[in-house]
Amino acid sequence: MKTYADINRRIEAGRAVVMTAEEIIGYVEQKGATAAAAEVDVVTTATFGPMCSSGCVLNFGHSKPKIRMTEAWVEDVLVYTGLAAVDVYLGATQLRHNDPANMYYPGEFRYGGGHVIEDLVAGKELQLFALSYGTDEYPLRELRTYFTIQDLNQAIMVNPRNCYQNYNVAVNDSDRVLYTYMGRLDPNRRNANYCSAGQLSPLLNDPLYETIGVGTSVWLAGARGHVYAEGTQHAGACPRTEQDVPRGAAGTLALTGDMKRMRPEFVRGVSLTGYGVSLGLGVGVPIPILNERILKRTCVRDRDIQAPIVDYSSDYPNRSSRVLGYTDYETLKSGEIEIEGKRVVVGSLSSYARAREIAALLADEIRRGEFLLAEPQQRLPVDGRMKPLTIRPPAT
Amino acid sequence: MSTTVTKKLMLFFPRCECEKPIIYHLVKDYDLIVNVFRAKVTPEEEGYLVLDVTGTEANIEQALEFVRTFNVTVNYAGKGVAWDADRCTHCGHCVPHCPTAALHVADRGTMEVAFDEAKCIECLACIKVCPYGACSSAF
Ligand code: SF4
Ligand code: SF4
Numbered sequence: 229m230k231t232y233a234d235i236n237r238r239i240e241a242g243r244a245v246v247m248t249a250e251e252i253i254g255y256v257e258q259k260g261a262t263a264a265a266a267e268v269d270v271v272t273t274a275t276f277g278p279m280c281s282s283g284c285v286l287n288f289g290h291s292k293p294k295i296r297m298t299e300a301w302v303e304d305v306l307v308y309t310g311l312a313a314v315d316v317y318l319g320a321t322q323l324r325h326n327d328p329a330n331m332y333y334p335g336e337f338r339y340g341g342g343h344v345i346e347d348l349v350a351g352k353e354l355q356l357f358a359l360s361y362g363t364d365e366y367p368l369r370e371l372r373t374y375f376t377i378q379d380l381n382q383a384i385m386v387n388p389r390n391c392y393q394n395y396n397v398a399v400n401d402s403d404r405v406l407y408t409y410m411g412r413l414d415p416n417r418r419n420a421n422y423c424s425a426g427q428l429s430p431l432l433n434d435p436l437y438e439t440i441g442v443g444t445s446v447w448l449a450g451a452r453g454h455v456y457a458e459g460t461q462h463a464g465a466c467p468r469t470e471q472d473v474p475r476g477a478a479g480t481l482a483l484t485g486d487m488k489r490m491r492p493e494f495v496r497g498v499s500l501t502g503y504g505v506s507l508g509l510g511v512g513v514p515i516p517i518l519n520e521r522i523l524k525r526t527c528v529r530d531r532d533i534q535a536p537i538v539d540y541s542s543d544y545p546n547r548s549s550r551v552l553g554y555t556d557y558e559t560l561k562s563g564e565i566e567i568e569g570k571r572v573v574v575g576s577l578s579s580y581a582r583a584r585e586i587a588a589l590l591a592d593e594i595r596r597g598e599f600l601l602a603e604p605q606q607r608l609p610v611d612g613r614m615k616p617l618t619i620r621p622p623a624t
Numbered sequence: 625m626s627t628t629v630t631k632k633l634m635l636f637f638p639r640c641e642c643e644k645p646i647i648y649h650l651v652k653d654y655d656l657i658v659n660v661f662r663a664k665v666t667p668e669e670e671g672y673l674v675l676d677v678t679g680t681e682a683n684i685e686q687a688l689e690f691v692r693t694f695n696v697t698v699n700y701a702g703k704g705v706a707w708d709a710d711r712c713t714h715c716g717h718c719v720p721h722c723p724t725a726a727l728h729v730a731d732r733g734t735m736e737v738a739f740d741e742a743k744c745i746e747c748l749a750c751i752k753v754c755p756y757g758a759c760s761s762a763f
Contacts, residue, residue: 276713276715277715278755338757411717411753411755412717412721412752412753414720414721419720419721421717493710496713496756497756498755498756499755499756499757500755501752501753506755508713508715508755508756561732561735562732563719563729563732573720574720575716575717575718575719575720575721576715576716576717577715577717577755578715579713579714579715579716579735580714580716580734580735581713581714581734581735581736581737582713582714582715584734584735
């Protein structure tokens with residue numbers, strides 16, 4: 229048994245034993261769980277993939293004369309101005325002004341919110357255009373200027389939903405190509421796409437949210453960030469395997485972190501043909517090995533993690549709960565799965581290679597004593613289901 | 625008999641050289657087997673051509689000498705399609721859509737993606753499916 233304080237003392241002293249969620253599997257097989265639990269302090273987990281529910285709060289400071297922005301665009305991408313005078317929220321999936329979207333189907337969606345966020349973190353100069361109705365103390369009614377992230381007072385990422393615990397494997401049962409947030413799906417189940425880091429993924433290594441909770445320190449694209457709430461659509465109550473690993477989407481995390489400290493290679497604009505724009509984001513989460521039970525959870529392997537295969541031509545859009553079957557991440561990563569006797573080639577949206585890199589980077593930071601763990605102040609709920617939206621007439 | 629080799633080339637034809645039957649001469653005069661992947665004439669009447677030529681080293685060399693007399697630029701790297709390793713996130717989305725496995729998972733342990741330029745037939749599928757803009761076309 230160790231406490232967060234014990235582990236942090238060892239980290240500060242540069243003596244912490246840290247392994248990635250991939251390395252720990254073989255280590256525990258070799259050493260046994262009891263010995264490994266006593267020895268290992270932290271297991272690092274990570275993921276990299278499109279995370280649509282991401283965005284950031286920017287504060288521009290005041291112009292002379294001052295403006296209370298009521299509409300604003302960064303690089304022609306609309307930002308939300310329903311906040312104080314020069315605070316805005318920039319969302320990852322916002323399209324650029326005049327983007328034809330799917331008018332000429334499938335749309336290309338070359339640039340949008342996610343790309344602005346990438347350019348900001350990369351230190352590029354960006355254009356701000358803002359309008360206002362003008363008030364006595366904020367008389368300016370129009371403004372066009374240029375800025376970089378260094379000119380801003382704050383650039384704080386605030387992501388309502390990241391790190392889905394597990395996810396669907398998407399296929400297409402129709403006879404035309406589908407363009408979805410799960411990528412391009414060829415007709416008649418010609419390909420399948422998944423999106424999870426599997427055995428490296430944060431919440432799959434802590435399936436019942438024993439260590440990852442509100443207040444947990446995370447590695448957010450290279451910056452030190454935090455879990456600030458349960459993520460939207462967090463639904464802990466879901467079908468689970470005997471090892472408590474969810475067999476579907478389940479938990480999510482709401483994350484925040486300082487964009488001025490992020491690394492551009494882990495903050496990437498995403499263009500999904502026919503679907504829209506998003507943000508590809510890299511997240512690392514350290515798991516403190518407080519006891520043997522927690523350690524065993526981190527030994528989860530790709531073959532132990534199941535994912536539901538879902539048809540995105542009819543079942544998904546119509547909210548049917550039909551699942552075509554289950555597969556596991558070991559099979560998915562082999563590049564081919566079998567569905568009802570037919571072999572289907574597999575692609576993905578999530579980068580396992582990047583997740584490995586992040587888990588290793590975070591492990592190094594912890595070993596060097598640069599990244600301390602934070603004890604969660606509140607646990608994420610293990611009960612709770614996802615509510616649907618009912619389309620209905622007024623109740624009164 | 626001398627051994628034959630296959631080379632992938634990208635030829636750039638400046639304005640007004642597009643109408644000359646250069647490929648015909650490659651086959652007829654230099655005994656080359658030609659496999660054209662992609663050809664385009666721009667509105668400015670400049671031309672791009674990406675092709676494989678198979679023949680003896682000597683014949684290929686002489687053929688290219690001949691081609692150059694028309695002011696054609698020969699790019700041996702043959703990069704009509706380029707993959708930017710720095711922009712690639714190794715997500716693997718392109719892999720099932722690449723018909724020749726030019727883009728492929730190089731290591732199923734690390735899931736790193738690699739691009740084998742020689743296998744690329746310039747179908748341009750990856751350009752549309754790559755979410756990160758890692759693949760691009762020279763024309
Ligand atoms: S252009 Fe076609 S063949 Fe070449 S890498 Fe892209 S998908 Fe593969
Ligand atoms: S889709 Fe693009 S980013 Fe993903 S592996 Fe292929 S080239 Fe790399």
